[in-house]
Amino acid sequence: MNRSELKVAAIALALIALSAIYLANRKNVLGRPGLVIEAQTLTNELGVVVRKQRVAIPTNVPGYQNEILPITAKEIEVLPKDTEFGRLRYLSDGAPVQVSAVVMGTDRTSLHDPSYCVTGQGWHVDGKEVTTIPMARPHAYELKAQLWTTTYQQLVGKDQFGKDKFVPLRGLFMFWYVSEDQLTASHGEQMWWMARDLLTQGKLKRWAYVSMFSYCAPGQEQILLQKMKRLAAEVVPTFQIPPGKGEKETAFLTQSKTIQQKETVERLQ
Amino acid sequence: MLSEFMEEAPRFWRALPHKTLFAVLFLAWIALFQFWGNSSFGYYDTKSMFKWVNIDYSQQPDDEHGRIVPLIVLAILWIKRDELLKAAKNVWWPAFGLLAFAVALHTAGFLVQQVRVSLLAFVIGLYAITGVVWGRAWMARTFFPMFLLLFCMPLANNSQIITFPLRLLVTKVSVAIANTGLGIEVFNSGSQIMNGRGLPLYDVAPACSGMRSLVAMGLITFIYSFMSFQKGWKRLLIIISALPFAVLGNIARITTVIIVGEAFGKEAGAMIETKLGFLTFGVAIGCMLGVGWLLREKKTPEPKPETALSMEANPV
Numbered sequence: 001m002n003r004s005e006l007k008v009a010a011i012a013l014a015l016i017a018l019s020a021i022y023l024a025n026r027k028n029v030l031g032r033p034g035l036v037i038e039a040q041t042l043t044n045e046l047g048v049v050v051r052k053q054r055v056a057i058p059t060n061v062p063g064y065q066n067e068i069l070p071i072t073a074k075e076i077e078v079l080p081k082d083t084e085f086g087r088l089r090y091l092s093d094g095a096p097v098q099v100s101a102v103v104m105g106t107d108r109t110s111l112h113d114p115s116y117c118v119t120g121q122g123w124h125v126d127g128k129e130v131t132t133i134p135m136a137r138p139h140a141y142e143l144k145a146q147l148w149t150t151t152y153q154q155l156v157g158k159d160q161f162g163k164d165k166f167v168p169l170r171g172l173f174m175f176w177y178v179s180e181d182q183l184t185a186s187h188g189e190q191m192w193w194m195a196r197d198l199l200t201q202g203k204l205k206r207w208a209y210v211s212m213f214s215y216c217a218p219g220q221e222q223i224l225l226q227k228m229k230r231l232a233a234e235v236v237p238t239f240q241i242p243p244g245k246g247e248k249e250t251a252f253l254t255q256s257k258t259i260q261q262k263e264t265v266e267r268l269q
Numbered sequence: 270m271l272s273e274f275m276e277e278a279p280r281f282w283r284a285l286p287h288k289t290l291f292a293v294l295f296l297a298w299i300a301l302f303q304f305w306g307n308s309s310f311g312y313y314d315t316k317s318m319f320k321w322v323n324i325d326y327s328q329q330p331d332d333e334h335g336r337i338v339p340l341i342v343l344a345i346l347w348i349k350r351d352e353l354l355k356a357a358k359n360v361w362w363p364a365f366g367l368l369a370f371a372v373a374l375h376t377a378g379f380l381v382q383q384v385r386v387s388l389l390a391f392v393i394g395l396y397a398i399t400g401v402v403w404g405r406a407w408m409a410r411t412f413f414p415m416f417l418l419l420f421c422m423p424l425a426n427n428s429q430i431i432t433f434p435l436r437l438l439v440t441k442v443s444v445a446i447a448n449t450g451l452g453i454e455v456f457n458s459g460s461q462i463m464n465g466r467g468l469p470l471y472d473v474a475p476a477c478s479g480m481r482s483l484v485a486m487g488l489i490t491f492i493y494s495f496m497s498f499q500k501g502w503k504r505l506l507i508i509i510s511a512l513p514f515a516v517l518g519n520i521a522r523i524t525t526v527i528i529v530g531e532a533f534g535k536e537a538g539a540m541i542e543t544k545l546g547f548l549t550f551g552v553a554i555g556c557m558l559g560v561g562w563l564l565r566e567k568k569t570p571e572p573k574p575e576t577a578l579s580m581e582a583n584p585v
Binding site (some may be wrong): 004017 | 289293298301304305309360369372379380381383402458461467468472
């Protein structure tokens with residue numbers, strides 16, 4: 001290479017090298033999760049402990065029995081190792097309602113496309129819209145969530161011609177995204193805010209994805225939706241930190257513990 | 270063709286200036302994306318952008334065309350080799366601005382854990398490096414083939430926002446044609462096609478959304494427009510018609526599925542759905558060629574070679 005070429009090479013290589021050095025040494029500041037995480041073991045479907053803490057989805061909701069659900073071995077294998085989980089099934093009249101939460105750590109791929117889970121379990125997505133959940137605690141606001149209407153063809157036996165007989169089940173899948181100080185129903189908005197905050201503040205916010213799922217017979221979707229929204233208004237404020245509040249600053253969380261203690265005392269009496 | 274390549278390639282290589290400079294910058298650019306190319310490890314656990322993209326091509330059938338796009342680009346560059354040799358001059362300093370932009374874009378993409386942003390930066394930076402080394406005229410003549418490299422972008426995982434409405438559109442229109450035009454009693458629930466008794470017949474699955482055909486049609490229309498037309502508005506019209514062509518092709522296939530299912534049974538219809546993907550492309554490419562014929566440009570006649578007779582008529 002001649003002198004001119006050497007000069008060009010030096011400048012271009014310097015640009016590339018600077019980028020490499022910066023990327024090799026850059027460390028992001030990790031934000032706080034927007035959900036309350038408590039010390040409690042979680043197991044997979046084989047009963048093996050997979051996590052020593054979980055998202056504090058409440059286990060004492062009046063009118064509901066509940067069951068802590070396992071996190072599957074496949075999820076543990078596929079998702080980043082610092083992903084946190086929470087999953088409960090609430091049982092009352094009608095079909096159970098599953099409430100799940102996934103909190104990312106240092107890797108945004110903890111929050112995956114929900115369609116993988118929904119379609120992977122045999123549900124067919126028929127429609128997508130945004131719905132609002134009226135929340136009364138800790139203050140009155142409307143929580144926006146994605147609402148997917150799904151269908152599952154359940155095999156119930158054979159018909160008069162000996163062919164498989166199916167009946168349709170309608171599923172409602174609701175989800176939204178929450179960080180320490182942001183709420184959104186839009187995956188695109190969540191990704192944009194995360195990128196913007198990383199570039200402008202150097203902070204990787206620990207976004208979480210909260211979802212609810214239940215099913216019903218065709219024609220019962222509106223009744224089911226109202227049931228799910230009532231349950232969300234009841235349980236979500238206990239584990240979702242309102243935007244702008246730290247865990248210890250959330251007055252409602254302190255109040256809810258007091259209510260729980262009072263109920264425990266009354267039951268013992 | 271192979272023997273022509275074996276003869277021409279050494280000649281082209283000897284005539285190309287600043288080879289060493291290009292090789293040094295190219296290898297450094299590759300190294301950046303090999304060792305600091307990806308910063309999110311949940312889907313594919315690798316720091317290399319190339320490995321990430323390659324794994325994605327293996328996992329996502331809708332993205333696997335990305336493997337052949339670089340070969341298409343190299344082929345087009347080879348076809349234009351004489352023109353490029355004439356254009357290859359000296360260093361063009363303004364191209365450094367584009368290279369700096371590409372470096373900044375990759376840095377941002379790495380920080381926000383978006384490997385697709387880094388892939389975009391890689392293509393832009395590669396284009397910028399050729400401009401730094403061989404000049405502005407080279408960049409002007411290689412814009413089209415280098416732009417094709419953007420079709421390497423893996424989009425399948427993020428395509429729901431486009432493919433879901435397309436699936437619904439294809440389903441609704443196909444059902445409407447069958448119902449209203451042909452009197453076949455079917456209706457749709459989302460992208461599921463049901464018979465008159467509400468039993469599911471077919472599901473217009475994501476693979477039928479046209480994403481694969483949309484990307485393939487985009488690539489084909491892009492190449493066709495640049496190779497066949499000179500006027501910018503005609504090229505643009507052909508390119509943007511890729512979407513409606515792909516949708517039309519899928520509507521034709523799903524409508525055929527419904528008709529065959531009505532005539533010969535559900536299993537026959539399902540067989541058509543899985544085996545006749547080429548019908549989609551046949552209709553789409555046919556439409557593209559039809560529009561191309563309507564927009565055809567008159568080719569300027571090539572100058573006749575001088576013959577001994579014509580030279581005698583005009584002695585110098």
